[in-house]
Amino acid sequence: MxxxxxxxxxxxxxxxxxxxxxxxxxxxxxxxxxxxxxxxxxxxxxxxxxxxxxxxxxxxxxxxxxxxxxxxxxxxxxxxxxxxxxxxxxxxxxxxxxxxxxxxxxxxxxxxxxxxxxxxxxxxxxxxxxxxxxxxxxxxxxxxxxxxxxxxxxxxxxxxxxxxxxxxxxxxxxxxxxFCAVDGNVFRPQAKAPELVQRYHLENHQVLMTVARLWSGDPYKGVDVTIRALPDILKSCPDAKYLVIGRGDDQPRLQKLAEELGVSDRVVFAGFVPSEELPKHYCLADAYVMPSQEGFGIVYLEAMACGVPVLSGNADGSADPLQDGRFGWQVPYRDPVEVAIACIEILKGEDQRCNGHWLREQSLSIFDKPAFTQRLKALL
Structure with missing residues (x-):
């Protein structure tokens, strides 16, 4: 100024x-x-x-x-x-x-x-x-x-x-x-990387994905809810797998839950993934699923910039990146039944919000780095 x-x-x-x-x-x-x-x-x-x-x-x-x-x-x-x-x-x-x-x-x-x-x-x-x-x-x-x-x-x-x-x-x-921002030059659509498909045994599978810290003191990310939703999802989408990216002390509990529900062979814990490898990992997903409580949720922006449809909770800051449901599905964040219904709908791919090109274009128009710079300039 x-x-x-x-x-x-x-x-x-x-x-x-x-x-x-x-x-x-x-x-x-x-x-x-x-x-x-x-x-x-x-x-x-x-x-x-x-x-x-x-x-x-x-x-x-x-x-x-x-x-x-x-x-x-x-x-x-x-x-x-x-x-x-x-x-x-x-x-x-x-x-x-x-x-x-x-x-x-x-x-x-x-x-x-x-x-x-x-x-x-x-x-x-x-x-x-x-x-x-x-x-x-x-x-x-x-x-x-x-x-x-x-x-x-x-x-x-x-x-x-x-x-x-x-x-x-x-x-x-x-x-x-x-609002948070995403770099559309870094997070962009690309073909599923064959080496990652092979590493995580995702051949011929529809992939649900979450990127989150797996910490027992902060379990609000909803990984457990998505695991609980898997049995119902598999009834309609028998080829589905759930890829969980992140690490933390809550992983043993989540693994045990998957075993108890009989879906341990459909949940892949990938562990820590470096930031520079995240774009390729997002592009493995057919749906980004995180029914959580977020202050905002930049991971939704990253997924959408990669052309991946998203699911969030319905009572948190994710309403802004998802534009009150215009860009994705919002469900009660502790309800596995509603999560399952939404995931099945996403995997069918019939909704406009599953159109990766449209989703990327619309979300970047609001949340790309140049838009962030203009907001900052206006505030200053």
């Missing part, structure tokens, strides 16, 4: 200065980290890019593809977490006092109390970026106050907005949307 100020003659051009504060984005992978990287990538493409980025848990020894003369990074990682927080507080306060940025973007609710403490006395507006479950329940008083006092709040879905506002006394008009 550019500001013109008449300082006599000639005119002088001032560029908005932004500050971003994140926990970590370079030293680990996860949904929040991917989302933040998308934000930084989009921001770097703006003509008005001019930011200092403070990282609490990342060190300067980690490869950083975002560094440029317009995006300056400050690393606060220390051997002691307490010393790291102190380093961040001092560095951030010094920077705010000296440069008085036009806005501070707080990348996680854990950092919001510090950002509020430093910004409010200096009259610097701040925005809190939220992602999902971390703000769905009532927050401790300091974090809740910092969220309530933010000038703006960004979130990734209507569902996440509604839960955050209800739990923490936030005015809905205070919240803006920056």
């Amino acid at each position: 550019l500001f013109w100020a008449d300082c006599g003659s000639p005119f002088f051009l001032f560029m908005a200065h932004h500050v971003f504060v994140f926990l970590e984005i370079l030293s680990c992978e996860g949904g929040i980290q991917s989302y933040v990287k998308d934000i930084l990538q989009a921001y770097s493409q703006l003509e008005s890019a001019n930011a200092d980025i403070f990282l609490l848990r990342d060190g300067a020894d980690v490869e950083n593809p975002f560094v440029s003369e317009h995006m300056r990074f400050h690393y606060c990682k220390m051997d002691s977490a307490k010393l790291g927080r102190a380093k961040l507080a001092i560095a951030l306060f010094t920077h705010l006092l000296k440069h008085r940025p036009s806005r501070v973007f707080c990348g996680h609710i854990h950092l919001a109390p510090l950002v509020e403490l430093l910004c409010k006395p200096l009259g610097i507006p701040y925005t809190v970026l939220t992602y999902g479950k971390e703000v769905w329940e009532p927050l401790p008083s300091r974090k809740q106050k910092a969220l309530q006092n933010a000038d703006r709040i960004w979130t990734i879905s209507r569902y996440s907005r509604d839960r955050t506002c209800a739990a923490n006394g936030i005015d809905r008009d205070q919240v803006d949307f920056l």
